[in-house]
Amino acid sequence: MEEKRNESVEIIINRDLAKDQLKKLYDDSFKSYDLDIFSKKDEDEQTRVVNGRVVRITDKDVIIEVGLKSEGVIPLSDFSEPEKVKVGDIVPVFLEAFENEDGFADISLKKAQFINLWPKINESYEKGTNITGIIKKQVKGGMIVDLMGVDAFLPGSQIDLQPVDDMNSLIGLKTEFRVIKLNYKRRNIVVSRRLILESEKESKKFEFLNNLKVGDIVEGIVKNITDFGAFIEIEKGVDGLLYITDMSWGRLVHPSELLSLNEKVKVVITAINKEKGRINLGMKQLTPYPWENIEEKYPVGSRVKGKVVSIEDYGSFVEIEKGVEGLIHISEMSWTQHVKKPQEIMQVGDTVEAIVLSIDKKNERISLGLKQLSDNPYDSIKVGQKVKGKITKIQKFGAFVEISPGIEGLLHISNISWDNKISKIEDLYKVGDEIECVVVNIDNSKQRISLGIKQLQKDPIENYSEGDIVKGKISEIKDKSIYINLDDGVKGLIPQRLIAKQSENLTNDYVKDSEIELKVVDIDLEKRRIIFTDKVE
Incomplete structure (x- = not known):
């Protein structure tokens, strides 16, 4: 009985001793900390970063001892590589408070990492240097990037040179970023990957341009088609402009007649502006110049066949081969018809034959004639020849007489009589009258014939x-x-x-x-x- 009582007394004494020891330990735990650290300004927050030791790891949390009466808890997910965390690791943490409402030391791994990395991140921002990070996850408007343990925001517009359709495919990508915005108080870091890609693109473009020469033949992909030409990617990130006028020696209304998007084409470098980074391309230059030896191919007087590609008020343009067009002037379409519009004779798309009248190689012009395919009916009419015809029109100065289908001559009022002075031709003739005349003059260049009645008799x-x-x-x-x-x-x-x-x-x-x-x-x-x-x- 006495022994039991003595044991109870010993337990009570030991319990009291444990309380005293715990109180002493609790009091001693604060001696290693400056109790004024929680009143310090933001710029002194570095003083609240302490080293803790991992003492236990659960499925979700990491228990860290920081030298206080209570241990702190950090979510396992806060670690960049949670699978590598092990007991005994020394981890810097930010001391928010000695104790939270749950009785644990209030610590933060993220804040400690931010504060420790701030000088490096700020230096990278100020100097414009790159910093390595890993894309963690997609969020609204962009993605979160892990910069050595610190989260940064990567806007969607800054991910790549082109819009990214599947952002999730980039999760886990370790690459370089450029810090474009910083806010220490808000713990806000904004980064860009696009700036680096643009810089790399320009660098590669500059190097490519330095090695490029006018006359080089390269292959490229059609990236864009406009009314005035097409943009061809001849190197990754390097585009050249192929003007519509350099696509074909022939006539093109729109580049889409010859090219399609994503089509692979062969082009030649025609001009380089290294200062502005511009490249002009040519496609027609890969084929022979069609006007070379044009006089030998189409000598004056030869018969050619072609397609009507354009019609103007003054005539029709006929393509006799790719890049070679000739003009049939309206005056060269018919010997006898008074053609007012070329459409009376031909339409766009018609295949026609013509005679080469003249060639101007320097200005790339060929004159063609349609009427020359047949004999000139005026050649069969001679001065002094007697003709019969019908009056088609009467003017003050005379009457027009059709002496052959499509061929008219002018009977001037002065050529009606040798002796009588005629004041009005209507007093003698009317439209539709058939009369006999003699050809007194022919102007072949203007296709004009002068007629006379008085010349039927001797003067x-x-x-x-x-x-x-x-x-x-x-x-x-x-x-x-x-x-x-x-x-x-x-x-x-x-x-x-x-x-x-x-x-x-x-x-x-x-x-x-x-x-x-x-x-x-x-x-x-x-x-x-x-x-x-x-x-x-």
């Missing part, structure tokens, strides 16, 4: 010769000259120097409408006038 003036004695009637006395009319309509005059009776007033000696004997002195066939004298011996 009466041709019946006279110098020295002939004739009788005529005085028609007028004027300007010291006497004007004469002969019976056959031929006109003439007696100039003052050839008048027999010289006086101040000729009317005293000569009477109008009186008949007078005359002698032919000179004959002007062009003016159809005879010079007379009344000095008849």
Whole structure:
């Protein structure tokens, strides 16, 4: 009985001793810490980073001893590589408080890592250097990147050079990043991967451009097609512009007629601007210049066949081979038709034959003729030829007469009669009248024919010769000259120097409408006038 009582007393004494020891340990645990650390400013937070030791690991947490009466708890998920954490590891933690409401030391691994890494991250930001990280997970608007234990935000627009369709495929990727935004108080770090990729792209582009030469033949992929050309990727991240005018020697309305997106093509370097990083490409330059030896291929006078590719008011363009077009001017389409629009003869897409009229190699121009495929009907018409035709139109100055299908001649009012002065042609003819004429002149260059009726008969003036004695009637006395009319309509005059009776007033000696004997002195066939004298011996 006595022994039991003594044991109880010993237990009570030991219990009291344990309490005293625990209290002493609790008090001693604070001696290693500055109790004012929780009142320090943000810039002194480094003083609240302490080293802890891993004492136990559960399925979800890591128990860390930091020298306080209570241990701290860190979620296992806070560690970058949780599978490598083991008992005995020394881990820096941030001391939020000596004790939380659950009785544990209030510590944070994330804050400690942020504070410890801040100088390095800030230096990287200020110097613009790269920093290594691992993409952890996708969040709204982007992804979270682990920078040596510190979380940073990677916006979706900063992930790659092009929008990323499947962000989850990048989880676990270890790569370089560039810090583009920092906020210490908010523990906010924003990084970019795109800046590095752009820098690498420019660097590779610069190196590629340095090795590239005009005339180099390269292969590329069609990345974009516009109205004015196509962009060809000739190296990863290096695009060149292929203008529509450099795609084909022939006519193209739009680049899509020749190229398709993602098509692999062969091109030649035509120009390089290293300062602006621009490259011009050519495709047609890989084929022979079609205008070389053009005169030998299509000599003037040769017959060619081609496709009508364009029509303008003044004529039609015909492609006789890729890159070689000729113009059929509207005036070269028909000998006889008065063509007002080329569409009256041909349409775009028609295949036509033509004759080469001229070649201007320097300006890449060929003149073609359609009407030259047949004989010129004007060549069969000769001056002096008698023709019959129908009056198609009457003007003040004369009448147009169709003497052959599509061929008209002009009967001028002055060519109707030798002797009668006609004031109105309508007094003699009307549209539709059939008349006989003679061809008096042909202008082949302008395809104009002059006709005459009076020329069907001999000109009466041709019946006279110098020295002939004739009788005529005085028609007028004027300007010291006497004007004469002969019976056959031929006109003439007696100039003052050839008048027999010289006086101040000729009317005293000569009477109008009186008949007078005359002698032919000179004959002007062009003016159809005879010079007379009344000095008849």
